[in-house]
Amino acid sequence: MQQNSSPQELAALAARIKAWGSELGFQAVGIGGIDLSSAEAGLTDWLAQGFHGGMDYMAKHGLKRARPAELVPGTLSVISVRMDYLSVAAQAGWTVLEDGSRAYISRYALGRDYHKVLRNRLDKLAQRIREEVGEFGYRVFTDSAPVLEVELARRTRLGWRGKHTLLLSREQGSWFFLGELFTDLPLPADIAGDEHCGSCRxxxxxxxxxxxxxxxxxxxxxxxxxxxxxxxxxxxxxxxxxxxxxxxxxxxxxxxxxxxxxxxxxxxxxxxxxxxxxxxxxxxxxxxxxxxxxxxxxxxxxxxxxxxxxxxxxxxxxxxxxxxxxxxxxxxxxxxxxxxxxxxxxxxxxxxxxxxxx
Incomplete structure (x- = not known):
């Protein structure tokens, strides 16, 4: 991809990236910009109140979490992906919780480690992009570094932040994993969607x-x-x-x-x-x-x-x-x-x- 690529060429590439993501098993792919400045005050306050507990790595990286271009120099856009994980077993969640002699394990952890699954698919997506545009800079994240993944995904129409702080989607609720591909490609950003929690608490x-x-x-x-x-x-x-x-x-x-x-x-x-x-x-x-x-x-x-x-x-x-x-x-x-x-x-x-x- 040439530095002087036209907006039309970049938009076409973004559409192809979303199609490739779907072929690789992602249920949704969005593209967002890197300006997360509006999230910085909330992050700073959350850390100041000690709400991160013993997760010192969150404070250690400070505002880098809200500044993709500082976390990965050269980043111009972020590709966010969603992969659904709800299994049939998850439908029995309340039944297990109500039986005090049984063990309740969060539904996301019942199968294979999602870090490996998403990283492998995101690497394949990056390879497919490379085949199309040539060498480009990127880095894969799968809940493995100080990334504001919900904030990034919220800005790409993948969903909205629920009151429980998780991302919510009209199609899949919150039973999904998120992953990111930080890239130096100047891709056009999607427009954030609406929120739908209303007065529910x-x-x-x-x-x-x-x-x-x-x-x-x-x-x-x-x-x-x-x-x-x-x-x-x-x-x-x-x-x-x-x-x-x-x-x-x-x-x-x-x-x-x-x-x-x-x-x-x-x-x-x-x-x-x-x-x-x-x-x-x-x-x-x-x-x-x-x-x-x-x-x-x-x-x-x-x-x-x-x-x-x-x-x-x-x-x-x-x-x-x-x-x-x-x-x-x-x-x-x-x-x-x-x-x-x-x-x-x-x-x-x-x-x-x-x-x-x-």
């Missing part, structure tokens, strides 16, 4: 820990997804009972969202449920030793939290489960080989089972 009201402190404002320190995935240490005592049987992530704000009634089932084989994780007992998972965890979770996004954190999360869920002799035996057996972190949570769980703590 179901996501705020349903949040178990009230982590959505205001519309469009999330305190990660209270978020169950943060506590079970990003947080490495001891889970605050006051929040443990509120976690229920959620051992990896939380979908309550998505399960209750009216727009998710229109979500389509993904045909992506990589996102099919693995190892029956959509509906499995807590005691069964707690019995996994580290070798079993590593084998079963290989290729899963869950693998990165490690066995210790997995056991910690399960101990909390077992403490929240209805009193049961089998649960007590499992916790006592696990205590023998537990690390100090896990042992602390097992002790709490045993007290909960005995009614010592509420």
């Amino acid at each position: 179901r996501c705020l009201d349903i949040c178990p820990t009230q982590a959505i402190v205001a519309p469009y404002r999330l305190d990660a320190r209270r978020c169950i997804s943060y506590l079970t995935i990003e947080h490495r240490g001891s889970i605050p005592l006051e929040l443990r009972p509120l976690i229920g049987n959620r051992i990896y992530g939380c979908d309550d704000c998505q399960l209750v969202c009216p727009w998710n009634r229109f979500a389509q089932i993904s045909t992506e084989a990589d996102f099919a449920v693995r190892h029956g994780l959509d509906d499995v007992g807590l005691v069964e998972l707690f019995a996994w030793d580290e070798a079993t965890f590593n084998t079963r979770m290989a290729g899963s996004p869950i693998y990165r939290i490690g066995h210790e954190q997995w056991q910690r999360n399960l101990a909390v869920a077992l403490g929240n489960a209805p009193p049961d002799a089998a649960i007590r035996r499992a916790l006592q057996q696990g205590l023998a080989l537990a690390t100090p972190l896990v042992a602390e949570h097992i002790a709490w769980a045993l007290d909960r089972q005995d009614g010592v703590v509420s």
Whole structure:
């Protein structure tokens, strides 16, 4: 692509990029500019209030997250993509949550690691663009760097930011992954669409820990997804009972969202449920030793939290489960080989089972 390409040529290229993206399995492709200055004040305030918790990398990169051309010098436009992941199993979400003896795992993590899937497809998209225009500068992002992906996608007609801070689409609700291709191609930007949350506040009201402190404002320190995935240490005592049987992530704000009634089932084989994780007992998972965890979770996004954190999360869920002799035996057996972190949570769980703590 020549530097002096006409607007018509660039528009035609943008249309072809969207078509290639569709052929590669993306359900939507949008193109946006790089001026995110209107998002900087909100980001600065969010960080200043400490809502990022222990995710120091968010503060470390500062406003680079809102400045694509500083994050990747030479960036002129951003290609945002959406890939749906909803599996048939996700439709049973409330059923699993209502059974305190079962383990609830966020629906996005039931299949293969999405980072690998999206990165591979985005690399293929970049290769296809290269075949068309020759060498060009680009960088792929799949939730792997400090990128304001929702803000970028919102500006490309892929959807709008919901009050739970996730991107929402009229066609797929919020059951999808986002990825980006930062590029030095001066592609024409799409026009942002309208927002459709209206006066609805179901996501705020349903949040178990009230982590959505205001519309469009999330305190990660209270978020169950943060506590079970990003947080490495001891889970605050006051929040443990509120976690229920959620051992990896939380979908309550998505399960209750009216727009998710229109979500389509993904045909992506990589996102099919693995190892029956959509509906499995807590005691069964707690019995996994580290070798079993590593084998079963290989290729899963869950693998990165490690066995210790997995056991910690399960101990909390077992403490929240209805009193049961089998649960007590499992916790006592696990205590023998537990690390100090896990042992602390097992002790709490045993007290909960005995009614010592509420």
